[in-house]
Amino acid sequence: MKSVNYWHMQIHPNDPSYAEDHIHSILEHKKIIGLGNWKDGEDKISDFRNKMNVNDIVAIKTGKKLIALVQVIGGWYEVKDDKSETCWIENRRPIRVLDWAIENKTLHQPRGTLERCVNDVATTRTIKEWHNQVVKSFQKRKLDLYV
Secondary structure: OOOOOOOEEEEOOHHHHHHHHHHOOOOOOOOOOEEEEOHHHHHHHHHHHHOOOOEEEEEEEEEEEEEEEEEEEEOOOOOOOOOOOOOOEEEEEEEEEEOOOOOOOOOOOOOOOOEEEOOHHEEEEEEEHHHHHHHHHHHOOOOOOOO
C-alpha cells in the first residue's frame, strides 16, 4: 500500500448547522473539500494547500461526529466567483467519497478545522481502521485504491 497521510477536517463557515444541512450534498455532487479564507486560519490554509497530497485520506466531521471518509484526487485550487451555497469555500480540492458514516461513528479528540494525524492516538487509529475496512472492500470489488 502507498504511503498516505491521514487528516480530519470540518467544512462549515463558523456555523456547524451548515454542515448538517449541506455537507452530504457538497461531497456527493460537487465532489470537493475545502476551506474559506480567514486571518486566524493561515496555518490551516497553508497545510491544505501545501501539505495535503493526492491520495491522502480525510475524515470529514462535524464536531466529533464523522460524516464521510474521502480521498483527495487532485491539487489545490482557488475559487472566488461561486454564487452557490459553497461560495465561502475558496480553497478547494477534488475528492472521491470512499465511505459514508452511516452508523454513529465519532472521533475521540476531534479538535480543529483541519488536522493532520501524526501521532498514534485514538483519533488516528479510528480513521486508519475505517480506511483499512474500505481498502478491503475495494480490493474484493477490484476497485482502484489510488488515482
